[in-house]
Amino acid sequence: MIDARNLRKTFGSVTAVEDVSFHAPDGRITGLLGPNGAGKSTTMRMLHGLMRPDSGRVEVDGIDVTKDPVSARRRVGVLPDALGLYPRLTAVENVRYYADLHGMSSTNASHRVAELVDLLDMHGIADRPTSGFSQGERMKVALARALVHRPQNVLLDEPTNGLDVMSTRAVRQLVRNLREDGRCVVFSSHIMQEVAALCDHIVVVAGGRVVAEGTADELVARTRAASLEDAFVALVIPDAVPQLRETP
Amino acid sequence: MGATWLRLVLTVFRKEMLDGIRDRRALASALAFPLMSPILVAFMFTAIAQDHAEPPVLELPVVGAEHAPGLVGFLESAGADVVDAPDAPEAAVSAGDVPLVIVVDEAFTDRFREGRPARVELMSDSSRNAHRTAVARAERLLEAWSSQVALQRLVLRGVDPTLLSPLKLQKVDTATPQQRAANLLEMLVMMAVMAAFLGSMYLAMDSTAGERERRSLEPLLSLPVPRSALVAGKFVAAVLFGVLGVALATTTIVIAMNHTPLELLGVRVVLTARTGLALFSVLLPLVPVAAAVQLLVASGATSFKEAQTWLSMTLFIPMMPGMIMTVRPVNPQDWMGAVPGLAQQVLSGKVLRGDGLEALDFTLLYGSSLIGTTMVLIVLTRLFHHERILKRG
Numbered sequence: 001m002i003d004a005r006n007l008r009k010t011f012g013s014v015t016a017v018e019d020v021s022f023h024a025p026d027g028r029i030t031g032l033l034g035p036n037g038a039g040k041s042t043t044m045r046m047l048h049g050l051m052r053p054d055s056g057r058v059e060v061d062g063i064d065v066t067k068d069p070v071s072a073r074r075r076v077g078v079l080p081d082a083l084g085l086y087p088r089l090t091a092v093e094n095v096r097y098y099a100d101l102h103g104m105s106s107t108n109a110s111h112r113v114a115e116l117v118d119l120l121d122m123h124g125i126a127d128r129p130t131s132g133f134s135q136g137e138r139m140k141v142a143l144a145r146a147l148v149h150r151p152q153n154v155l156l157d158e159p160t161n162g163l164d165v166m167s168t169r170a171v172r173q174l175v176r177n178l179r180e181d182g183r184c185v186v187f188s189s190h191i192m193q194e195v196a197a198l199c200d201h202i203v204v205v206a207g208g209r210v211v212a213e214g215t216a217d218e219l220v221a222r223t224r225a226a227s228l229e230d231a232f233v234a235l236v237i238p239d240a241v242p243q244l245r246e247t248p
Numbered sequence: 249m250g251a252t253w254l255r256l257v258l259t260v261f262r263k264e265m266l267d268g269i270r271d272r273r274a275l276a277s278a279l280a281f282p283l284m285s286p287i288l289v290a291f292m293f294t295a296i297a298q299d300h301a302e303p304p305v306l307e308l309p310v311v312g313a314e315h316a317p318g319l320v321g322f323l324e325s326a327g328a329d330v331v332d333a334p335d336a337p338e339a340a341v342s343a344g345d346v347p348l349v350i351v352v353d354e355a356f357t358d359r360f361r362e363g364r365p366a367r368v369e370l371m372s373d374s375s376r377n378a379h380r381t382a383v384a385r386a387e388r389l390l391e392a393w394s395s396q397v398a399l400q401r402l403v404l405r406g407v408d409p410t411l412l413s414p415l416k417l418q419k420v421d422t423a424t425p426q427q428r429a430a431n432l433l434e435m436l437v438m439m440a441v442m443a444a445f446l447g448s449m450y451l452a453m454d455s456t457a458g459e460r461e462r463r464s465l466e467p468l469l470s471l472p473v474p475r476s477a478l479v480a481g482k483f484v485a486a487v488l489f490g491v492l493g494v495a496l497a498t499t500t501i502v503i504a505m506n507h508t509p510l511e512l513l514g515v516r517v518v519l520t521a522r523t524g525l526a527l528f529s530v531l532l533p534l535v536p537v538a539a540a541v542q543l544l545v546a547s548g549a550t551s552f553k554e555a556q557t558w559l560s561m562t563l564f565i566p567m568m569p570g571m572i573m574t575v576r577p578v579n580p581q582d583w584m585g586a587v588p589g590l591a592q593q594v595l596s597g598k599v600l601r602g603d604g605l606e607a608l609d610f611t612l613l614y615g616s617s618l619i620g621t622t623m624v625l626i627v628l629t630r631l632f633h634h635e636r637i638l639k640r641g
Contacts, residue, residue, distance in 0.1 A: 048470055051635055070473075
């Protein structure tokens with residue numbers, strides 16, 4: 001469970017996040033939907049304490065992230081927008097490094113890594129250095145790395161970016177399985193179809209603010225738009241399609 | 249915290265070592281330099297020593313030898329080989345075909361008989377280092393003949409030739425052969441200091457600026473790992489590479505110098521395993537300081553390229569005292585032992601000169617290293633806590 005209240009973050013004179021609040025309960029996929037530069041990645045970074053909000057606060061399973069970032073991070077698995085693997089280490093070594101850094105015991109770590117190799121179908125690439133990996137292969141390793149400690153909360157920053165159809169479907173299935181497991185998943189994307197297909201609850205972010213939230217149907221109904229795409233445009237740039245402006 | 253923290257440090261350390269060993273560039277920069285450079289220096293010394301050892305027969309091309317039979321006779325009796333000069337002497341000298349040509353003036357016979365200065369030209373090209381010895385030897389021979397003739401003339405006129413030497417200069421060199429050798433070996437010390445820096449440099453760069461450039465820093469910092477453990481693990485890995493470099497450098501120095509005929513250069517240096525060990529213990533405390541500074545500089549840089557630029561510049565810092573001391577030697581003072589880099593230069597010199605190290609030297613050496621390293625690591629850990637560490641250029 002992740003609870004964000006009135007998050008605000010500025011870099012010099014640029015306000016990246018102005019006022020973002022939302023609640024992401026367990027067993028639900030919460031989508032952060034917004035155009036590029038809306039403040040999604042900065043929000044995601046504040047959710048696990050990689051960045052400290054100027055004001056507002058985040059609680060992960062009731063732990064204040066600013067006060068106790070290490071305890072909060074134990075309960076979070078993060079897939080950042082850049083995958084950043086170690087090219088000279090093999091896929092398994094990359095995942096194992098994170099298992100060790102999570103303080104997992106040797107047997108527990110080996111067991112879990114083998115399980116993830118199975119789950120993500122990484123048998124063909126497990127013992128190859130990651131330097132020549134395709135984007136899909138890199139994504140699998142990064143996902144395995146993020147999930148290695150069986151985190152209760154999972155933050156996925158644009159996880160289907162640059163993936164082909166097969167890999168995208170695999171990622172979607174994995175995310176659904178996490179929900180069935182009762183985990184809290186926060187999924188950020190700028191692709192509406194992606195969010196619509198996967199998320200139970202959508203938080204639309206634009207200009208560093210939450211402009212609307214609800215299920216896909218609710219958003220469409222509320223904007224009286226024909227489709228989620230129209231609803232999205234209406235929410236993000238209200239003046240562009242005046243007839244679709246959100247009613248109070 | 250204790251045991252868990254140590255385990256995390258060990259995990260980071262192991263990963264960085266594995267990564268470093270698989271990285272050919274890190275290995276090459278850590279190992280190639282300490283392996284190659286002392287051997288190169290040994291070759292240089294050997295070449296110089298052999299030049300000094302067996303002076304070849306001096307060949308003197310002379311133009312107009314017939315005008316000065318006495319001079320020619322003297323030169324030959326001194327062991328030189330008087331030969332015919334090439335047709336275009338000046339061109340031959342400047343082309344480097346012959347080291348020098350002696351040209352005897354046509355009026356030599358007449359002027360010599362009248363007791364007036366007779367002209368002899370010594371043509372040489374001073375820009376050619378290889379010919380310097382030959383030219384100097386020819387010059388000495390000509391001067392020797394000149395003073396011999398002068399003495400004869402004075403004696404003939406009944407003048408005591410000792411009147412011409414109011415001063416009798418005798419040079420006494422108090423430097424022992426070993427001390428003279430130590431000056432030569434300053435160069436080797438500089439290389440060992442470089443080895444300490446180069447050993448850890450690449451790994452320090454790759455594990456900080458490289459980590460950020462590969463964008464693996466952000467997920468790493470998202471882990472529930474104290475930043476101090478990350479810093480410590482990376483630091484220990486860089487130190488180990490540095491120690492490896494220094495150990496290799498001192499070993500190669502000892503082996504290479506024992507296979508160099510330094511005694512032919514008039515210097516004798518005894519580099520035993522013991523001296524090697526002393527040298528190693530002097531260089532060792534430089535490694536953690538270097539590694540910490542490199543990690544800090546590389547972490548502060550916005551890109552791998554920038555880190556590379558800054559770190560190549562910091563390479564000059566440990567070289568500076570060595571360079572200055574070669575040009576303008578200073579007497580070692582106790583306080584110098586407390587400045588990492590300078591201390592290595594001064595104390596290695598002491599070791600190689602055959603003087604022992606005192607307790608004070610060791611206290612200053614290791615004390616300053618400990619304090620310097622700790623301070624830099626504190627700043628580095630703070631930087632790792634700052635969001636700025638994520639910022640890429």
